Amino acid sequence: MFNNNYNFKKKIFKKKIKKEIKKIKNIKSINNLFKKYLGKKGYINNLIKLLHNSPNEIKPKIGKKINFIKKYLNKKIINKKKNIQLNNIKNKNYIDYSLTGKNYISEGNLHPITLTLNKIENFFNELGFETIHGPEIENIYYNFDSLNINKYHPSRTSNDTFWINKKKLLRTQTSCVQTRYMKNKKPPIKAITSGCVFRKDLDNTHTPMFHQLEGFLIDKNINFSNLKYIIKKFILFFFKEKKKIKFIPSYFPFTEPSAEIFIKNFKNKWIEILGCGLIHKNVLKNMNINTKKYSGLAFGIGIERLIMIKYNLTDIKILYENNIKLLEQF
């Protein structure tokens, strides 16, 4: 040990410290060494206290000495620490890196239906469509009458729709939100709605409840080729590849001319994915819109059908079983 004097030679100091460091083999003792010299009540702090009392002439000389010692000690101790740590790692037991990490809480997942709905909604939101919503239990007027569906149309019978009483029913399409929303608004307008709809069907490709996304656009000079443009862009966006598309004439009471869009699935078969058309005059009149000025287009997309095509599913019921092993895959 050194006395608390600053009358010593650098060389001797170096030698002594080297000796002390050589003896040390673990981190604890090196920490002690650190405290002893560089700690708050350590050797160097003591020297500095002495320095305050010494005459001014000697101060710079001694200061230089102390600084040198401090730097030297720091250097040596840090190097020793590193060496010990490295040795420790090398000497420790063998670690199997192939073991799984400690993530033992199960991960959460969104349902594939909400995932695709969100995806499609984002696409149309970016095109400027706003999202709106409507109730699932509807009046006859909004579900049928306002959409130009004839009184004798087969979809009104109890074979096709779920009736709650004579005036109320579970909505069979999301188009009814159109007229509900447009009654108080003025064109131009772009909007999409999404939600559950209900039809009396149950087999491999149909369930009594399914999800639908409906979009409509009302403005001046809207025509059929505009509709074709939107739908082609949407299909390109959704499938991320150029798909063969077929437009086939169809009949919907609320659109005219109307079309169904077919796409080739993984078995190379044509499958219907959505129906669309220009909004029928009578429907526009029910929305209080001047049909001489404005025209509109509308399209309805079946979400489950899209999922089935995208992921090559053959049975739609899988989506409502909520099996964890299926949900984990999305």
Next chain:
Amino acid sequence: MKFPKEWINEYIKNNLNTEKIIYLLKNKGFEIKKLNIDKNIKKNNIILSKIIKNKHSKNKKYSLITIKNKNKYFYIYTKKIKKNNSFIICNNKILNKKKIFKFYKIKINKIYYFILFEKNYFLNKIKNIIYNNIDIKIPFNRIDCNNILGLAREISILSNKKLNFKYKQNIIHEKKKNINILFKNKQKNNYCENIKYILIKKINLNTKNIPKTIKKRLKIIGIKKKNTLINIINYITIESGQIINCFDYDKLNNKNITIKFFKKKNKQNIKNINYIILNNKNIIYKNYNIYYKNIFPNKNTKNIILIAPLLTSKFQLKKKNTFNKKNTIEKFINNFDENIQSYFIKKISNIINNIYGGKIEKIGIKKNKIKIKKLKNIKIIYTKINTILGFYIKKIDIIKILKKIGCKILSKNNKYIHINIPKWRNDLTTNENITEEIIKIYGYNKIPTSSFLTKFKINTKKNHNKININKLKNLFINLGYKEVINFYFSNKKKENIFFDNKNKKQIKINNPISKNMSTLRTSLIPGIISNIIFNFSRQNYNIKFFEIGTCFKLKKNKIKSKKKITAIICGNKFKNHWSIKKNKIFDFFDLKGDLEYILKKQKKIKTLQLKKYKNRLFNSNLSTIININNKKIGIIGMLNKNIQNHLSIKYPIFIFEINLKKILYPKKTKIKKISKFPENIRDITLILNKKTKINKIINTCLSVNNKKIKKIDIIKIFTNEKLKKIKKKNITIRLTIQDNKKTLNEKEINKLIYKCINKLKYKFNIIFNEPEKNQQNVDTQN
């Protein structure tokens, strides 16, 4: 509508393939039901098998084929078959014969079928079974295609082939007085233009030989009755779409007939037009059925009369409710054209004459004196068509297509055309209708795409509900929950397991798809628990589910819908992992922690309170209401053990259900100032009565100085046998104390803590251990 191919081909000049017909109809909006080869063949005991092996002979003229039938393999020699992935159709008798067979190739839906046959009749039989009948669904607006002539007309338009039917018939009508006909209705309800009738005298109805083709075709369509005369009449109505009535001429009293239409509401509250024939005020014919059976010809009748009314197109429009009916003659009736009527009344009289003999008299006619409104002429403007479609179609093409449909062009101009629409096309009334028809024939795929520029306002009002729901869903996902979606349907039995007295509040569906789906759900819980049962049976024991959906209730006879969130945990807490020695099971505080996290993110945590309440759904120990600001927002608890045992679930289930509306609201985040000065930490241990709630103790401590005491955590809860005897528990609380303006002295801190202690003593009778300085605290102070 199911029909044989040849019947259509009778009316088209060049015969068409089945494939061709299907292709034409499919691409123009007719839905075609699948050719189901399997079903059709298995009914008739014919073998249908995939080719399992196909070996060619050395000279490559023949092939040896192995097929499978009822788990046995058979070998058959045939002429060379190239396709390997195809099917073979053959007879039972063929299997054991060593002979080289011919085959006939058929392609359906891109798959090849080889029919092996010895004799030609077998080939024809199979062709008839699988290949000749087409089954299509006709769109609602095209009722004119609902009979054979109408469909043939449509196919001839689509295929560019001529129709084998002349609309101008040279048939002479006579005004005879064999019968007196009266029209009873006035202008408003009059749907009849004229009536044609024909007398056949000296007939012999004893023979029963109907031509085979008629029998076959009626069988395919599915309308076949015992009486042969009715069958013949039905055959003609299916073919032509005309109503034809047949009566015993001698039994008509005074040879009087009156025709009447009247409206009546049916079961679905829709007005229906009834068509009635009266004889001396007695109804003899009603709604396409003989009402008074004596008047229909039987074995002894000698003279019969055939009556065919020509109905107006207005009648067709109002008759649409018959569209969906199965196996009724009613749905085939349309095509109200005078020429068609007189052609077919002659045809039927000839058929009857061929079978039963007799003498045909000339056709009589009786016209209705009341004038009937004719269909209006339509003015088509070229530019309107182009604005609807968005591109330009040549005028010549438009006129060509209009002529194809059967429109008569009255006058044309550079800007517009006047046209007269054929009587059977009631659906064409406006310019839009006609453009749809034009583009249908012109081809949808020829339409170019064009982008659009519209001025529209971007709504600054964001749809907060939608955004917040998405945020909520993400919160749940962060916690490891999986989203599920269930049907909205439920039933009484299922809901009665979980809830009390809810029968009255459920909403019934009038026409459910099955008994299991007869009501609308009042809660998300039954559905989500059935998901747990489903997953347990598949060995998934780590379950965290949530669902956001609407529920329905009746309240004072009004239907009310609510959106709810339900979260549920059950089973093992962790996945199986090497670092966990013993896997834990979920408990109540796991779920409560998740609830607190979610409410905290919605900025509503501050006054969360749970209050006890009795409920059948939950166990009596753990069943509480979630209160925020003294308002109920939902429930949380453990599922009743009786229900759990009833559903045979091993693990306890913890559930919360919240009304979504009460926790969703947009709120801007306000940032609190973070003080620069050090935190001081003090621990207090205290011994409490067992039943005092810790929540109250924390609140009393906070009430001492709300600003300086920043946080109170509970570190330890400890019970001992000694403590149990006194009915007490040991608790340590950690207070973090901080000031925004300065560093606090030891004295000031001690003052605060003694204040707390005094208040607690005063309120709860608590025994204290003295406050300790924490070790961390020492470091930070220096």
